Amino acid sequence: MSDRYADGAARAVEPLLYSLSTLLIALSPAAAQETAAAATASVQVLGHYDNGVGTSDAASQGVVTAALIANRPALRPGELLEFVPGVIVTQHSGDGKANQYFLRGFNLDHGTDFATHVDGMPVNMRTHAHGQGYTDLNFLIPELVDRVSYKKGTYYADEGDFSSAGAARMSIANKVKEGTATLAMGGNDYLRGLVANSMPLAGGNLLYALELAHNDGPWSTPESFRKQAGVLRYSAGARDSQYSVTAMAYKGAWHASTQIPLRAVDSAAMRPYDAVDPSDGGDTARYSLSFDTVRRNADGQFRATAYAVRSDLTLFGNYTYYLDDPVNGDQARQTERRRMLGFDVAQTWFGKLAGMDMSNRVGLQARHDDIAPLALYATSRQRVVRTISESRVKEGSAGLWFDNTLQWNDWLRTVAGARYDSYRFDVASDIAENSGKVDAHIASPKLAVVLGPWNKTEFFVNAGAGFHSNDARGTTVHLTPKEREPAEPVTPLVRTRGSEVGVRTELAPGLQSSIALWRLRSASELVFSGDAGDTAPSRGSQRSGVELNNHYIANSWLLFDLDLAYSRARYTETDAAGGHIPGAVGKVASFGATVHDLGPWSGAFQLRYFGPRPLIEDDSRRSASSAIAYLRTSYKLSRRWQLSLDIFNLFNRRINDIDYYYASRLPGEPAGGVEDMHFHPAEPRSYRLTLKAGF
Template structure:
């Protein structure tokens, strides 16, 4: 069926390889730190980051690679082995609810996850191997579905390296990282391999004892318009967590700022994957195929309310899951003409199956099992088909129209019989974009799209709350979103790439499944809007300057006396960066980000503080082989919160109903990390 449809798409007059450069002027390739030049994208908020810039900026954690997406904030509220907290476009994305992340075509977001829907753990990633990050924002792209309403990031790994290297990184807080990366010719292709060993205690009163092992083995080959790769990845980690703590306990001296309310929190995790990618470019076609299999496991001990629910044993829970995820992503594009106008037709088919067993929530004390709250076995499958048509109507007008259809099936076997069952849902998502220009090296964009995010499968069949065993209603499996954006990108000033986007996004509901509570947390329909201004300036061949500003607002659209603000929604974000390259043996970078205050409850009466964090890097190359790098994190030693929440909790001696309070996780104080690198 697919070959027949693909063939039908190519009926229009083909454009042969030797004609493509002339017939498709709207596809431009540029090199350097960014690939964001005029003519390279379908939206003002879309862009690409290259390996050169990734290598030159310091990062405290692997997931901070996503802060290359303008307006993105990456934080942490627990141990280093847990997925990070993400903020973008008026969202507190939690661990990834509405931002889709892919590594070499593999989805990273975990649906129906033990801890939280869309759980995006990037700690398996070795940043030195990332060749490119292609980011998009908004639900405007037909090839993106679940979790992509706020945006998506597609990271691709390198096929080969310019040189092999071994490095050792250390700081005074017990951080150690050893890394070996290399690539070599193998047969008709290239073999890339990497091994990473890590340990960290951090600044916490209770040493984190985080330890990890990561490895990558990748074979790639090809030529003459055809290439393929096969990649195996492995990751395993364990840690003790210092989670968020109540502000009142720090203010009255019961807890140190870097102390833990429950020092037995922590976890273990692992992830193993095998993926393959194949790409073939014909005279007038492009065919791509991805397939993957992922085996992962997580055991997470978490206590965020202390003695509120159980005044004797405490409120710690174990969230445990073991998952097998398989899937594929196929696409076929035809390049042709319609009445003399350049045209592209693309069709795609995507499938994914998650089998999670066991998937459980257990009451524990000091990591000792007390009793199960709920256990499940879940199978969640999805199939999606999409079509996209691109036409260059005139030299100054291009249209991109698409349609996506997703179908989901949920099968849940629960230890609570009333919560077992099956559910099905489907959603169609139209997309449309217009690109006007360029005039004076400036182009304009109008984008519209509909998208969705899935809810936890357990919520789609739930009829009893796991803890209270009180009746509840099942949640909507797939929640619709609708977004629009107008924007512009310009290179009118020599060396400056500047873009601005004004956007709006509506969500039919913010229903989510709460992994901490084991039941659904319903909320109302919402709307978000904002403006972004991004600037990349090549001041010279050695100096690159970046300035990104973003402002957004998030409101519930349905009236409630509690208020209409969405708790945790990010409002103001700013970042400034300066990258200095190859000034003799020296290179360096400075990065500063502003994370603005956020409403913590619906009536906006409690707000978080703002934070300003700066990083500094200086590198000295002794010769072709040896390089020493010094990274300073939190350069100005600012006392700041990584994350803030407002909810009730109970410490020993407090009222049975608990105390409403801000709970925060402090940012790490100033620290110096040194890296010695040897190339070979």
């Protein structure tokens, strides 16, 4: 570790530890009242988190349970990922579109380098019409999410494509405690209805749920987001020997609220909630059928998941206005229809080696995407002006992985593994020169060393290699779709290498803390641009940082969370443009207080800080920082009736969800456009009142 990195980490850790110590001093009287309360605290921590000493292979790995998810408000389903410490979830163009994600110095765009799964099904869409790794979580019904298991880094053999920064696996509950009917209302014509229940059936359990929602938002052109989602799930068997079959369906449509130029607002030509092109918008659908089974015996465990997904997207967006086409404007239509099939099987064997406990796991993951049409059109007010590109893509992959866990003694455990991934890209383009087939392969070793526990404290050392795939169209490109200029094919699979050292402790009664210092190198920051239909050249990168996460039980009904993260992101190759990576988040903080079962009362307060980011390589243009707070207050009217009030942007802060810096052109401006800040404002303070009835 270089002195420069160590000094930077020390400077970052010092204020974090000061903040933590201040919080603990303030809360310590409640924690120290009696030993019995401390014992209760330990149980309650595990009720919201399954991150105890001895449960993970890295300090940055953990599990969030439904008990915590149920108590916190969320403006959008995608914000479920903010339960992963250090993750920021925002939006830049309509609630029906996939969110923007940030973690560990990455602007992850719509999901690249963060892998997300729901019930074993990959959510990241590779070779997507809008963006590589596109992760749209709007199909989720948050009340049905049972657990969120998260990992960060390249150290896990069972995680493959898109997982270099991290991965989250969400599982749907097999049943609900009781049937519920929920009706929520709020400002801007927000309306949501949900019915969910489960019942015994044929020796198993049948779960069903239906959600309908509408929201206009604060935008001058009402967003008119409409959501229809349903889940039907049958499960049977015991916890360690069971199976489930799940059908999910989702449809969404909306008018977009795309980012706008700052100069138009400063000149009073526009208001923050206006749109340059009010015809932007989209519609999407997702249908899936999945099967999952686990079988446990004395010698091992077998697990298998198989899935079939059908998804559709039509998206209209105009981000440069009249820069390329001063007559019709720059709106583009991105369209895709996808059929995805896949499976994930793994076998674990438990045994001993020279008297030491040992387990071996081997797994095979396969996926095939058939995408047709996959198209980009120039449009004006959603009317097609010309075709930029049309393709049919078939992309198949298989990943074989293995890991070995060996308990050398009471204080030393190792996990050594590796995976091998093979990809096949098959592109049929309307531009003959851009058609072709490409094969690619990559091997990724992994290692974790766990020391302890000593005094309820354990230490971790992790290292490994990972990768992310590039858009299939970029692997066969020879002419740019718009200008028809020569282009070089991109590297199909981009190598990443990461390492981490960390500590987790439960030494203080009721407090669970972890700290991790990490580093990640990527061979290339190049990503396919769905807006342009081609790839922009980029350089290799290095990111490093420190994370401090804390969960503290003050007493049996009060939980505090404090998560702090600092990261540094730079290109590794020198260029006159500069060494900063645009959009790379540096500082993130989250503070939460959760109250549960305080008589008829429960609720939560959540404050999130999103630090400033460089917007161009020389760091001469930066976004502002932002802080936003949510509040939920719930009251049980009776055993079956509950009333909740959610307040979003509690302090009504005038902040931005996201900022960009690039050239655009408004009517009357020079042909070359104007370099300017473009922003999407956060929604002002809003209220949602929810009435829930049990049956």
